[in-house]
Amino acid sequence: xxxxxxxxxxxxxxxxxxxxxxxxxxxxxxxxxxxxxxxxxxxxxxxxxxxxxxxxxxxxxxxxxxxxxxxxxxxxxxxxxxxxxxxxxxxxxxxxxxxxxxxxxxxxxxxxxxxxxxxxxxxxxxxxxxxxxxxxxxxxxxxxxxxxxxxxxxxxxxxxxxxxxxxxxxxxxxxxxxxxxxxxxxxxxxxxxxxxxxxxxxxxxxxxxxxxxxxxxxxxxxxxxxxxxxxxxxxxxxxxxxxxxxxxxxxxxxxxxxxxxxxxxxxxxxxxxxxxxxxxxxxxxxxxxxxxxxxxxxxxxxxxxxxxxxx
Amino acid sequence: xxxxxxxxxxxxxxxxxxxxxxxxxxxxxxxxxxxxxxxxxxxxxxxxxxxxxxxxxxxxxxxxxxxxxxxxxxxxxxxxxxxxxxxxxxxxxxxxxxxxxxxxxxxxxxxxxxxxxxxxxxxxxxxxxxxxxxxxxxxxxxxxxxxxxxxxxxxxxxxxxxxxxxxxxxxxxxxxxxxxxxxxxxxxxxxxxxxxxxxxxxxxxxxxxxxxxxxxxxxxxxxxxxxxxxxxxxxxxxxxxxxxxxxxxxxxxxxxxxxxxxxxxxxxxxxxxxxxxxxxxxxxxxxxxxxxxxxxxxxxxxx
Numbered sequence: 215x216x217x218x219x220x221x222x223x224x225x226x227x228x229x230x231x232x233x234x235x236x237x238x239x240x241x242x243x244x245x246x247x248x249x250x251x252x253x254x255x256x257x258x259x260x261x262x263x264x265x266x267x268x269x270x271x272x273x274x275x276x277x278x279x280x281x282x283x284x285x286x287x288x289x290x291x292x293x294x295x296x297x298x299x300x301x302x303x304x305x306x307x308x309x310x311x312x313x314x315x316x317x318x319x320x321x322x323x324x325x326x327x328x329x330x331x332x333x334x335x336x337x338x339x340x341x342x343x344x345x346x347x348x349x350x351x352x353x354x355x356x357x358x359x360x361x362x363x364x365x366x367x368x369x370x371x372x373x374x375x376x377x378x379x380x381x382x383x384x385x386x387x388x389x390x391x392x393x394x395x396x397x398x399x400x401x402x403x404x405x406x407x408x409x410x411x412x413x414x415x416x417x418x419x420x421x422x423x424x425x426x427x428x429x430x431x432x433x434x435x436x437x438x439x440x441x442x443x444x445x446x447x448x449x450x451x452x453x454x455x456x457x458x459x460x461x462x463x464x465x466x467x468x469x470x471x472x473x474x475x476x477x478x479x480x481x482x483x484x485x486x487x488x489x490x491x492x493x494x495x496x497x498x499x500x501x502x503x504x505x506x507x508x509x510x511x512x513x514x515x516x517x518x519x520x521x522x523x524x525x
Numbered sequence: 526x527x528x529x530x531x532x533x534x535x536x537x538x539x540x541x542x543x544x545x546x547x548x549x550x551x552x553x554x555x556x557x558x559x560x561x562x563x564x565x566x567x568x569x570x571x572x573x574x575x576x577x578x579x580x581x582x583x584x585x586x587x588x589x590x591x592x593x594x595x596x597x598x599x600x601x602x603x604x605x606x607x608x609x610x611x612x613x614x615x616x617x618x619x620x621x622x623x624x625x626x627x628x629x630x631x632x633x634x635x636x637x638x639x640x641x642x643x644x645x646x647x648x649x650x651x652x653x654x655x656x657x658x659x660x661x662x663x664x665x666x667x668x669x670x671x672x673x674x675x676x677x678x679x680x681x682x683x684x685x686x687x688x689x690x691x692x693x694x695x696x697x698x699x700x701x702x703x704x705x706x707x708x709x710x711x712x713x714x715x716x717x718x719x720x721x722x723x724x725x726x727x728x729x730x731x732x733x734x735x736x737x738x739x740x741x742x743x744x745x746x747x748x749x750x751x752x753x754x755x756x757x758x759x760x761x762x763x764x765x766x767x768x769x770x771x772x773x774x775x776x777x778x779x780x781x782x783x784x785x786x787x788x789x790x791x792x793x794x795x796x797x798x799x800x801x802x803x804x805x806x807x808x809x810x811x812x813x814x815x816x817x818x819x820x821x822x823x824x825x826x827x828x
Contacts, residue, residue, distance in 0.1 A: 232669065240685050354810040356761045358768045358781075359802040362788055370792050377791070457674035461765050465788070475677075476769050479684040487684040494677050502672065 222506040226499050233495035237488055238281050285492070291485040300485035304471060304493060310380065311463070311470030314389045315455040321394030322401050322451065327444070329398070330405025334413065335432070345402055352399025357458070361392040361465035378467035389466045393458060397451060404447045408440040415439070442513055449505030453498035456490075562818045565811035572631060572808060579628040583621035584609075588776055591616035596794045611796045613787070622778055623800050630767075630779045631808075633694050634759040640698025641759075642705055642752050649709025650736045653717065663706065670703040675762065683771050693772060697763055701755040708751055712744040746823040753816035757809035764805050780805050 272280075284290065293300045333345040351360070365388060369377035376385050412418065413436055421431045451458075460472035467473070471490060478486040558566075575582065592615065599611035599619070610619040652660040670678075682696055713736065716722050725739050760780075766772035767781030775782065780801040787798025 229669075229672070240681065350810065350813070354757065354813060355806050356765055356768075356809075358765060358784060358788075359806060362784065362791060362798055362802065366791060366795055370795070453672075454674040454677075457677045460676060460680070461769065464769055475680060476771065479680050479771055482684055482687070484684060487681060491677065491681050495673070498672055498674075 218510045219507060222503055222510075226503040229499050229502075230496065233492065233499070234282065234285050235278075237491055237495075238278055290489050290492070293483055293486050295481055295483045300489045303486055304474065304489045307469065307471045307474050308493075310468065311456060311459050311472060314386050314462070314468060314470065315393065315459050317386070317390045318393035318397060319452065319455060321390065322397030323448065325394070326398035326401025327405055330402040330444075331409055331437070331440075333402065333406045334409030337410065342406075345406070349399040349403045352396050352403065355396070357392055357396055357461045358465050360396060361388065361462055364388050364392055365465070378465075380468050385466070385468070389459075389462050389468050392462050392465070397458070401444075401447065401451070405440065405444050408443040409436065411443075412436050412440045438512065442509065445505050445508055445512070449501045452504075453501035454494075456494050456497060558818075561814055565814040565818075568807055568811040569815065572627060572811075575624050575627045576631050579624040583618075583624045585618040585621045587617065587621040587625040587778065589617060589621075596790070598794075599796045599800075610800050611794065613794070613797050614790055619783075619797060619800055622783060623780075623804065626778045626780045626783050626801060627804060627808075629773060629777060630760060630763060630781070630805075633697060633763055633773070633779070634756055636694050637697035637700060637759045637763075638752055638756050640695065641700060641702040641755060642748065644698065645702040645705025646709045646741070646748065648702070649706040649711075650713050650740075652706070652710045653713035654732055654736065660710075663710075667703040667706055670699075675700050676765065679762070679766060680771065683766075688771065688774060690773065690777065693766075697759055700759055700762055705748065705751055705755070708747060709744070712747060713740055716740045716743060750816060750820045750823055753812060753819055756816075757812040760805065760809055760812075 288301060290299075290301050292298060293303050296303075329345050329349075333342045336342050365377040368375045368388065375387050376382075377388070379385050418431060418435055421435045422428070426434075456471050458472075459468075459470055460475055462468070463470045463472035464476050471493070474486065475490045477483075478490070591612070594608065594612050594616040595614060597605075597608050597612040597616075599609060608618050608620065610623060612618055613622070648663050648666075652663040678699075679696055683693075686692060717740075721743070722735060722740060725735050730739075763772055763779060764781030764784070767779045768785040770782075770785055773779040773782055783801035784798045784805075787794070787801070790797050
């Protein structure tokens with residue numbers, strides 16, 4: 215088990231190094247930041263001073279090493295527009311994003327998982343068809359259309375909820391529901407096909423044939439095995455929570471990290487974009503690592519394989 | 526494709542000409558193409574007509590501003606037939622803008638999917654041919670791409686490189702290449718094990734010829750299915766970015782743009798955003814239905 219854990223953590227670390235290096239490469243590839251920020255008509259002295267201030271006059275590998283050590287010390291430069299630390303600018307938005315993404319994730323899982331499992335167990339019944347029909351929206355309705363439709367119904371027509379802004383719990387309802395419905399549809403569809411796949415396996419037939427109770431077959435044999443692919447998709451959704459929030463936060467003018475990313479991209483505030491990029495990268499890596507470790511716990515085959523490979 | 530290529534439901538009775546065949550032709554046709562698939566095909570046909578003839582079909586110039594006709598309601602909200610889908614805040618005809626937006630969104634999605642397919646198939650074949658370290662590098666790139674939400678990568682590239690229609694289309698072309706590459710590599714590896722590839726290789730054909738003329742046509746159906754399934758996702762991505770104001774830039778218009786600025790008039794003129802929203806949903810739905818249908822038709826093992 216230890217070898218498995220170390221192996222996974224090593225891979226997570228390598229991925230983080232790659233993400234940081236990529237951010238550096240893209241930052242440099244995108245042209246001279248001095249020209250980008252100051253404009254092509256800036257006087258040469260100003261450009262020179264800017265380059266010195268940001269360390270752009272040093273050799274590229276020195277810049278790379280400096281960049282690397284700065285990133286791991288949490289020094290990610292200042293917002294090129296308002297001069298404050300980019301990390302602080304992003305950090306103060308994180309709680310707002312979590313305030314809508316975490317409840318949305320709970321809705322995803324609490325509705326999506328049981329719906330998918332039931333649809334698989336009741337395959338080809340009216341319930342199954344209903345779930346599958348409804349879950350199509352998860353793949354065909356973009357989140358901004360879903361969000362605006364909900365706003366049109368509940369904010370404009372019935373005037374029950376505010377259509378945008380933040381401050382009260384009522385403001386959070388529509389963003390949470392928008393993300394909740396779409397994510398639940400995705401999870402339901404995925405869980406159903408994972409369950410169907412497992413239910414068709416010979417070991418399920420064996421378990422039923424040897425006389426195990428139906429509930430035991432489902433709980434011990436089917437759910438445990440369907441959990442593995444389902445965990446992968448949930449892990450990916452946890453990791454991409456912020457990414458999913460980009461559009462929804464913009465629809466409802468919710469001042470979280472996603473909306474900050476959109477304005478930073480529009481203003482080309484590269485330091486802020488970079489911090490958000492690294493932040494999302496870290497969340498993805500952490501979520502994947504957590505899922506990998508859970509795999510090892512749920513599926514004994516994986517950890518014995520890694521132990522054998524490790525020793 | 527002909528009706529006889531769908532033998533899944535019943536065992537094959539020989540290829541036509543049996544006594545009761547003429548009677549059941551119609552039945553077989555509808556079994557092979559359920560009503561939803563026919564509707565989806567009809568919708569996509571309509572969209573293709575719009576793509577081809579948008580300027581001819583549009584009743585007005587999509588950029589023509591008429592301030593005296595601002596925010597005129599559509600015909601189903603007691604508006605007149607002068608502007609069947611109403612007008613926007615500058616008095617531009619929503620129907621004309623919708624037709625042009627459909628054209629731009631679908632052309633971008635189509636070009637992007639072609640780019641993704643070319644990139645994916647090339648890299649997949651490359652990995653299957655060279656194996657070893659080159660394959661490891663490609664597999665690592667595939668994993669890296671799959672691990673990061675594409676929306677975020679796209680936003681970062683737009684922040685760092687700015688925006689133009691060409692750059693934007695190429696950027697969308699990177700969406701989904703990793704899935705196609707993974708499929709192409711897997712299929713090429715198994716094709717390499719089959720008799721025909723070995724036979725052509727032993728005849729002295731070059732790798733270009735083996736992969737381009739022999740393996741590619743043999744695996745094309747699966748690749749076409751995965752391209753079809755990629756297409757609606759590109760439309761969603763493009764419209765999402767355009768909605769945020771970071772995709773297609775005015776004066777050009779895409780479906781996402783229309784929803785984006787229609788949002789500001791959600792109270793006074795909801796028709797501006799409703800028409801393009803409906804088109805996005807119906808188009809992605811229709812292509813998904815066709816994609817699923819093609820998948821079951823060509824390759825039931827992909828389910």
